[in-house]
Amino acid sequence: MTISSIGSGSGLPVESIISKMLEVENQPITNLQSRNDTIKTQISVYGKIQSAFSSMRDAASKLTTPASWAALTATSSDTTMATVTAGSGSGAGSYSVSVSQLAAAQSVVSGAMSSTTPVGAGTMTIELGQWGDATQSSFTSKSGSTPVSISISATDTLASVRDKINASGSGVLASVVTDSTGSRLVIRSSATGEANGFRITTADADGNGSDASGLSALAYDPTAGIKSMTQNAAAQNAKVKINNIDIVSSTNVIENAVDGLSINILKQGDLTVTVGQDKDSVKKVITDFVTSYNSLMNLLRDNTKYDASTKTAGALQGDSTAVGLQAQLRNITAGGSTLGGAYARLSDLGLNIGTAGTITVDDSKLSSALGHLSDLKQLFMGTDSTNSANNGIATRWRALADQVTGMDGSLTTRTAGLQSRVTANNKRVDELTDRSAAYEKRLRAQYTALDTQMAKLNDLNSYVGKLTSMLGSSSS
Known part of the structure; x- marks a missing residue:
């Protein structure tokens, strides 16, 4: 069953x-x-x-x-004049700081021109270096730096010249400033300090590189008597006294003049820096x-x-x-x-x-x-x-x-x-x-x-x- x-x-x-x-x-x-x-x-x-x-x-x-x-911590008696940071190795204490000159980048500006009109064909050469004195009668090329040549075409305007300069890696920066009188090309060093000055020479397509006409309107080389552009700021080092000792710096950030202490100077004047625990x-x-x-x-x-x-x-x-x-x-x-x-x-x-x-x-x-x-x-x-x-x-x-x-x-x-x-x-x-x-x-x-x-x-x-x-x- x-x-x-x-x-x-x-x-x-x-x-x-x-x-x-x-x-x-x-x-x-x-x-x-x-x-x-x-x-x-x-x-x-x-x-x-x-x-x-x-x-x-x-x-x-x-x-x-x-x-x-x-x-350690560092304090500035006037933060509008300088800010300070204490790092490893700083020593506790008080430091008098006197700023007589700030580091600056060289800057030159062209005359007013149309922003849409071609500048003129040719070759622009930018060279970094240091001017001999305020008259700029001599120029010493910067060690390790090589002059940079930039080819300018017959159709390039101020804007395209600016772009070519900024893409060249020549150590300068360019911008176009426009007001009621026209547009101007402004060129300045990308770094501050006397060693980062520059001169600009041109090989103008019209055969005359010093007549301020065509591309030569963007030339600046006082050693050859060419000042088609006008310098509105000279390259210079910062000059500072710390505890009455002269300090020269290519930048406005003074590093390790005092062990471990960084001073970022903002303007001229006197102040006291205090470093403590x-x-x-x-x-x-x-x-x-x-x-x-x-x-x-x-x-x-x-x-x-x-x-x-x-x-x-x-x-x-x-x-x-x-x-x-x-x-x-x-x-x-x-x-x-x-x-x-x-x-x-x-x-x-x-x-x-x-x-x-x-x-x-x-x-x-x-x-x-x-x-x-x-x-x-x-x-x-x-x-x-x-x-x-x-x-x-x-x-x-x-x-x-x-x-x-x-x-x-x-x-x-x-x-x-x-x-x-x-x-x-x-x-x-x-x-x-x-x-x-x-x-x-x-x-x-x-x-x-x-x-x-x-x-x-x-x-x-x-x-x-x-x-x-x-x-x-x-x-x-």
Whole structure:
């Protein structure tokens, strides 16, 4: 006899029975999967903690870097006259600056002409160099520079001549200025300084390069008596006295006349430049660390606490590694050092530790402490060769971060341990899944056999019933 569906022979709800039995059989799998979800959440949180520790380590490292404490700032007594920037190697102090002359670029301008009329064909040659004196009776070519010749066609207007000059790489820049009297070509050196003057000679197609007619109207070479264009600015160097020492510069940015100090002069006059320690940059390094440290402490606290009001626990509540890290951070932060002179603890300079383990900044107190940078520097980055527990606080923060995030650090080993548990649980889930599949197969085979047997018994019962009924009828 063929059974069309399991249970049809016995009349039992076999699928429901098997489902409930498999549910019991699979409960360990469900438990393991749920546990793995919890462990994966813990791994994710530890990843965030590791990242936060790395950020804290980077912030602490800046507090242990001499350059952070050596930063200088420069101020100008008159920023309309000069702006100043202190760089590496600058020396703290005050400097008198007197500007008698600004660096300038040579500039020449043509006479007025039509902007649409062709200038005249020929060749224009531009040469960089230095004029001998104010009369410009001599000209010395610039070392390393080569005269540049520009071919001008019979159809070129002022605008196209301008474009050809600007594309030539000759060391000058050209522009066209137009007013009610007409258009003029203005040519100036692209760089300031006496060595960046220039002269312009022309080979005019009309055969006369000095008659101010045709292309020669754009010539300027006083050494040959040619001044078809008019000079409206001479090339000159900046002349400055710093602490009464003469300084000459081809540009208006005076670099390293004083080590590491850059002075951008804007006009003539006298001013004072003051270079001092950059307390604002040090303050920022400290407050940036506080932000990074608080972020790490908040992350640890939120994931290890139990919220009684919501009856929920953090992902790492009761986790000994996370709790231990909190304790280590608190111990370093609450501790001090005898290396800091006037400052032994963070609270002495306005960094106060709250009950949550985070740091709050008393801005007024910190600003006052910045007046004693050498003591602050020692408190944060000092090294005690005889007792590492007395090292500067930032030095210990950084060392802790290096240790816990290292190859054998507690964060690394804890994360690896959690991952190995996930792997082991997954392996056990696979084993239990295979066992469950075999169990289901056995159940179905057993109930199929039961169905077949029950079907036969039902058929026999039906046959006996019919036979009994027939016998009863014949006896009557």
